[in-house]
Amino acid sequence: MSKIIIKKSDPLCGSVSCSGSKNAALPILASTILTKGTSTLFNIPALTDIEHMLYILRELGGKCTRFADRVDIDFTECHGYCAPYESVSKFRGSFLLAAPLLARMGRARISMPGGCPIGNRPIDLHLKGFAALGAEVENGHGFVDLSCKKLKGAKIYLDFPSVGATENLIMAAVLAEGETVIENAAAEPEITDLADFLNAQGASISGMGSDTITICGVKELTPASYRIISDRIEAGTFMSAFAITGGSGSILNVNPLHLKPVTAKLSEMGAVITEHESSVSIDASRPLSSANIKTLPFPGFPTDMQAQFSALLCETEGTGIIVETVFENRFLHIGELNRMGANIRIDGRSSVIEGPQKLSGAKVTAFDLRGGASLVLAGLCASGETEISGVEHIERGYEHLCEKISSLGGNIFLD
Numbered sequence: 001m002s003k004i005i006i007k008k009s010d011p012l013c014g015s016v017s018c019s020g021s022k023n024a025a026l027p028i029l030a031s032t033i034l035t036k037g038t039s040t041l042f043n044i045p046a047l048t049d050i051e052h053m054l055y056i057l058r059e060l061g062g063k064c065t066r067f068a069d070r071v072d073i074d075f076t077e078c079h080g081y082c083a084p085y086e087s088v089s090k091f092r093g094s095f096l097l098a099a100p101l102l103a104r105m106g107r108a109r110i111s112m113p114g115g116c117p118i119g120n121r122p123i124d125l126h127l128k129g130f131a132a133l134g135a136e137v138e139n140g141h142g143f144v145d146l147s148c149k150k151l152k153g154a155k156i157y158l159d160f161p162s163v164g165a166t167e168n169l170i171m172a173a174v175l176a177e178g179e180t181v182i183e184n185a186a187a188e189p190e191i192t193d194l195a196d197f198l199n200a201q202g203a204s205i206s207g208m209g210s211d212t213i214t215i216c217g218v219k220e221l222t223p224a225s226y227r228i229i230s231d232r233i234e235a236g237t238f239m240s241a242f243a244i245t246g247g248s249g250s251i252l253n254v255n256p257l258h259l260k261p262v263t264a265k266l267s268e269m270g271a272v273i274t275e276h277e278s279s280v281s282i283d284a285s286r287p288l289s290s291a292n293i294k295t296l297p298f299p300g301f302p303t304d305m306q307a308q309f310s311a312l313l314c315e316t317e318g319t320g321i322i323v324e325t326v327f328e329n330r331f332l333h334i335g336e337l338n339r340m341g342a343n344i345r346i347d348g349r350s351s352v353i354e355g356p357q358k359l360s361g362a363k364v365t366a367f368d369l370r371g372g373a374s375l376v377l378a379g380l381c382a383s384g385e386t387e388i389s390g391v392e393h394i395e396r397g398y399e400h401l402c403e404k405i406s407s408l409g410g411n412i413f414l415d
């Protein structure tokens, strides 16, 4: 199994370009099932989750071809409605196939996604929404069976602004009869990107980016070309890498508006941030002070940046408290950071981080995607050598991470 080897690095400097967003690409790729014809998508990152999704789409009859970051998908034919356990168990994003298969085929049989290291990841809000739209919902033997000849628009209130449930319900409603209103909807930029892609094909979706999204059902969609947004979490991870090493540089090809909660927090800690139209610069050459963080649905501080800031606060002056309100078990990286000399105490859904600590390199394990990113950040400023196993988790969400960090002067390579 490959490992990431990192040695203490000088302050990072230079500029790095963001790849396309994993969490925008997955729902958009799944939604191509809704369109008879060839959709052309640009800025699709080369990640294992994306390859898994393309594999399933091919199994369902989609003709998928990739040329670098461009992917063409032709769903003139769709000859299946099942997403088997082997594929669904590999990554959660495959549950986003439920709605497009139900809308296109009148049926969907999806393996229950099951839990993952950061929590049990229920799907009750998805299923309640499908039922509200008229679908028969059965589950048993580890599968969810959905069926409905023709979905009908409805008013749906989400008990929690779930990203996946909002995306699935938009995809279920886009070809339904009549109007659907999703209240307490998630407002993440990836949802706006999905809606923009569907609207580019003739859908009628409004209100994205707010807590109320309205979808007027249309008869069919016509294929379009579309460039997906860049990955705001990759951008935030690189900002944290500049910050933790006391460096300065720029992150290119990112929308600063998608990074607001992260840039606001780094500014509060003393970093100097400059926003441009499609890039952000950070100067963290002066010592940063600690901060308190509470993760929240967008536009709050993203839960996907919590682990990275857990590492950063080990290097800042003072005591920082991070409250994780979105997932129930997203502190798996804390034990590994403490093995590197961090002083972090977990108290329920809060972690209390004393800084600055002199971190020392160690053999550590990544248990989930963003936890793995936090170990990379810690390795950049720890004395000696850090060896990270569980690299497969990191490769799910970061394209060419080692190459990008070493281009900024980081002492890192994949072994």
Ligand code: EPZ
Binding pocket: 022, 023, 026, 092, 093, 119, 120, 121, 122, 123, 124, 125, 126, 127, 160, 161, 162, 163, 164, 165, 186, 303, 304, 326, 327, 328, 369, 370, 397
């Ligand atoms: C998406 O997961 C992202 N994944 C996650 O990114 C991200 O952390 C999360 O949204 C929150 O922003 C993708 O987009 C592929 P949720 P998702 O439904 O849709 C509860 C990463 O690192 N909930 O918003 O699964 C759930 O238990 C990944 O890139 C229900 O209770 O997140 C959790 O506590 C990790 N019932 C909370 O909502 C439901 O039916 C947020 O989950 C659905 C969710």
